[in-house]
Amino acid sequence: MPILRYYSKHTWSESHKLRILKQMHQICENISALELEICYHVESTTPIGIDTQQEFLLRWLLKEAQCDVSSLKNKSSFISQSHSCLIEIGPRFNFSTAFSTNCVNICQNVGLNHVNRIESSTRYFIGLNSITSLTEKMKSEIIDLLADRMTECEYTSQNLPINSFNEHLPKSQLPWYHVPILSDGRHALEKVNSELGLAFTEWDIDYYFLLFKEVLKRDPTTVELFDCAQSNSEHSRHWFFRGKMIIDGQEQPDSLIKMIMNTQDHTNTNNTIKFSDNSSAIRGFSYKSIRPQKFNEPSRVQLTATESDLIFTAETHNMPTAVAPFSGATTGTGGRLRYVPLLYGECMEMMRKKAHNKNIWISIDETTDTEQRLIANFIFGILDVNDVEEKDKSYLLNVCEIDAAKPPILQRSLTTP
Structure with missing residues (x-):
């Protein structure tokens, strides 16, 4: 239509x-x-x-x-x-x-x-x-x-879809097929590696050739080889850093990641998070932030002493993708499930305990910075006037730049890490 x-x-x-x-x-x-x-x-x-x-x-x-x-x-x-x-x-x-x-x-x-x-x-x-x-x-x-x-x-007028967004896409894709390594030998695997861009090394080709010919005794499908290529990709080889290291025939007492982490034993104690997956944090600084005096009703704001730490991430595959084009290394949902809970786990767990079975409030503050960018701040607190310890406290959930102060954009900013 x-x-x-x-x-x-x-x-x-x-x-x-x-x-x-x-x-x-x-x-x-x-x-x-x-x-x-x-x-x-x-x-x-x-x-x-x-x-x-x-x-x-x-x-x-x-x-x-x-x-x-x-x-x-x-x-x-x-x-x-x-x-x-x-x-x-x-x-x-x-x-x-x-x-x-x-x-x-x-x-x-x-x-x-x-x-x-x-x-x-x-x-x-x-x-x-x-x-x-x-x-x-x-x-x-x-x-x-x-x-x-x-x-x-x-x-443009040339590429604008008329009836469907898919009308300019390829009409068909190459179907999967069996790679004839049993009849054509190693050459068949070399050919499909070149045609499909699997990026198999000579070692990989030898390994998978022997696996399917001598162990499984059957021809692999192109789908299986794609899966092998992805499983063996750089992104999926984190296990390598914790593997045994054998140099000149001698097994080393520490893995590669252990050798890197051991440097913390000989440096200062400035780190507050050390090698939590791909992330670490160092001690930050105290500063003044504007906070409301009351959270259960309209009130004046006041300067409040706040302390924040500085967070660093290190990735060997900080490559943007269509799923996560800007943050890159998050690699979509999978990255969020890995990195965000690990990095902010303690802080998020503390906020969950404070908010458990309690009424909370959420405030969205929209402002413009010195570069005329629209900025949204998402804050929450405990909605309980009898809780003396928490009634004057608030917790920052997210700060981000937005294109416009519209409900859908604010909702995505709040729900997206």
Whole structure:
């Protein structure tokens, strides 16, 4: 079914636009104005008729919280001019974003069961103060400024999906098959290693060739070899650092990681967390922070002495991925399950004990820093006036930069480590 598109200009703050305009000026001094709008791309398996109850409900879900349903338009408000340029940036088509997953789930909960994907793109309408247009080099630099090339791309009239986000993707993939090592020998494994980019070393090829030919006595599938390649990847070889070290035939008393950790026995005691998986922390400093005097009712704020430690992480695979493009080494959910609990385990456990079976409050403070960035601070405390020890205390859950002070963005910031 044709993709529905809705446009809204009631999204971005003036400070956000001014910050982007200032950055664009560094690329092209002839840029004089900037207007922004957001476009929601809605893919559905069945048609959603205009002016129907389903479309009204869809508009109501997508509109800004303080705006009317009519604030969403079926057409863009931007009118092409001779001294202007339109650049639209959105998520790549080949995978659904977390935003889309949440939107589809909400749609299903309210009865819009045929909606299977919703993505949002940002449209930048750039005004120029001269007859000079943007060169291809300038436009490319602006796209680099506005988009993360790993997860986003420019939307153009040539690549914009009409009926489905998948229409520009390959129609078919190479099917799995058996690799004929029993009949063709080691050469078959060398060939598939080259064709599929498995990155097997000569040792790997010898090992897997003997495994399947002499031990398992069967041909492997390409799926199995992919699994072997991933299991043997650098990311999955942490066991190597705790393995036995044999140098010149002599087994060493300590493993590689043990030798590194032993350096702590001969240095200062400044560390508060030592080699907790891939992370450590050193003693920080005391400073003054602004805290409310009361948490169960509106109150004045006051300067409070706070102490924080400094955290460091060390990764040999700090490579961005589509799942975790910015934090890199977290490598998505798996990394969060490994690193976050290990690093903040003691602190989080302390907060859980304090909040156990108690009413708590959560405060979201939105502010703008000196660089005109929108910053959100997430704080929680115990909602119990009889608890003398805790009633004047608060705990910082998260601090992050946000694109706009909108409920969906604040929710993702609160729930995402």
